[in-house]
Amino acid sequence: MKSIAFFNNKGGVGKTTFTYHLGFALETLKKRILFVDLDPQCNLTAHLCDEETINDAWAPNGNSIYKAVEPIVTGAGDMQSAIPYKVPDRNIWVFIGDLLLSDFDGELSNAWTQILAGQERGFRVTSSIYRLINEFAEQNKIDYILIDLGPNLGSLNRAILLGCDNFIIPMIPDLFSLRGSQNLGRVLADWISNYGNAKQRVGNLTFATPNGKPIFSGYVLQQFNVYRTRKTKAYQNWGEQIPTYIEQYVINPLTAVDRNLSLNLANFQVAEFKNYHSLVPLAQESLKPIFELTNQDGVIGTHYQYVDNCRNEFRDIANYLTTIIQ
Ligand SMILES: Nc1ncnc2c1ncn2[C@@H]1O[C@H](COP(=O)(O)OP(=O)(O)OP(=O)(O)O)[C@@H](O)[C@H]1O
Ligand SMILES: [Mg+2]
Incomplete structure (x- = not known):
């Protein structure tokens, strides 16, 4: 079992869309998938569940992830x-997101201060979602926990990133x-070393706590234009700079803390x-990945080629990721 967070503090870079498609592609490879929607925007949840399911989860006795920490x-x-929601007829579960999760952020901020002061309560609160997710995953023989996060360096993301095994950064070349x-690598490196020191000082605790060593496992190049009016030449230029940026601003600060904090890849x-254009909103409406869309969902003509391409691309991506993250 491995947990992977998809994270970039820049918004709108395709984190949620990529995470969703990767999960379905991994499930096609006979893996059991647990999605965790920890972005209060709940976009991953909206892609997985119909409104009735979400409404039930948010009701007073519902099962959104916020209910656990309420x-x-x-x-x-x-x-x-x-209890996470199970997607019908699939080996896919999701801990449903909740707009109220942002209320937990303040609590996690206090908990961080307590961690730094060596107080047990800080560790208990900070590890709560980590324990919830991992207990379910162990009991249900989950192979991959895929965690979607909001675009910020807040306390919730800190608590979750310190508790995952691997993280991947989706990026747009702009x-x-x-x-x-x-600032991503530097901030993360600070969190990791502060947490590591505090954990050493506090000694043994009676509950499971994150080991606080998320491993950078590469970036995803998102080839869709957010600023559609600007032309592809600029994107190529920015795209070429990504490897240098990743090395300088992500890998170097992390490996300065611990050289095992990055996978050793020739190409990150x-x-x-x-860019799948209009197939993306179609997939969102149909609660399906692009590569499972049919004519009943509104796919017509040349779009079939894109559906097939997407299936092949994600099969290769899923296969590759299972070789580097084991
Ligand atoms: N491969 C793609 N092809 C075309 N459009 C895409 C693609 N990936 C994402 N999009 C579109 O770009 C927008 C942003 O994508 P997404 O919500 O996945 O980004 P995000 O990084 O999760 O955003 P946020 O930071 O708000 O959580 C969405 O409206 C989505 O429809
Ligand atoms: Mg998102």
């Missing part, structure tokens, strides 16, 4: 269990995406996600 937020007690990655671009 007692901590309200001061009523410790984390309680929450100025904004590159700028966004500039582990996947490319092409």
Whole structure:
């Protein structure tokens, strides 16, 4: 079992869309998948569940991931269990996201201060979602936990990133995406070393805590234009700069803390996600990945070729990732 977070503090770079498609592609390879939607925007949830399911999950006795930590937020007690939603007829589960997750962020900020002060409560609160996810994954023989995060360097993302085994950075070849990655490695490296020191000082705890060593496992080049009016030449230019940026701003700060914090890859671009244009909203509406769309979902004419291409691309990506993340 491996947990992989998809993270970039720059928004709109295709994190959610890529995570979703990778999960379905891995399941086609006979893997059992647990999605975890930890972005309060809930885009991953909206791609997986119909409105009724989401409405039920958000109701007072619902099963969104926020429900598990609600007692901590309200001061009523410790984390309680929450059951992920199972996608019908698939080996795919999802811990449903919740807009109220942002309320947990403040609590996690206090918990971080407590961690640095060596207080057990800080570790208990910070590890709560980590424990919830891992317990379910172990009991249900999950192969890959795929975690979608919101685009920020906040306390929730810190708690989750410290608890995952691997992380992958989706990137668009543009100025904004590159700028966004500039503080990512440095901030993460700070979190990792502060957490490691605090954990050493606190000694043995009676509950499972993250080991706090997420491994950088490459980036995904997202080839869709957010700024559609600008032409591809600029994108090629930015694209060529990505490997240097990744080395300088992600790998170097991390490996300065611990040389095992990055996979040892010849090429850190582990996947490319092409522009699928109107098939992306069609996939979102149909609650399916692009490569499972049919004419009943509205696929017509030449779009079939894109559906097939997408299937082949994601089969290769999923196969490759299972070789580098084991
Ligand atoms: N491969 C693609 N081809 C075409 N459009 C895409 C592709 N990937 C994503 N998009 C579109 O780009 C937008 C942003 O994608 P997505 O929501 O996956 O990004 P994100 O990084 O998760 O955003 P956020 O930071 O808000 O969570 C979406 O509207 C989606 O429809
Ligand atoms: Mg997203």
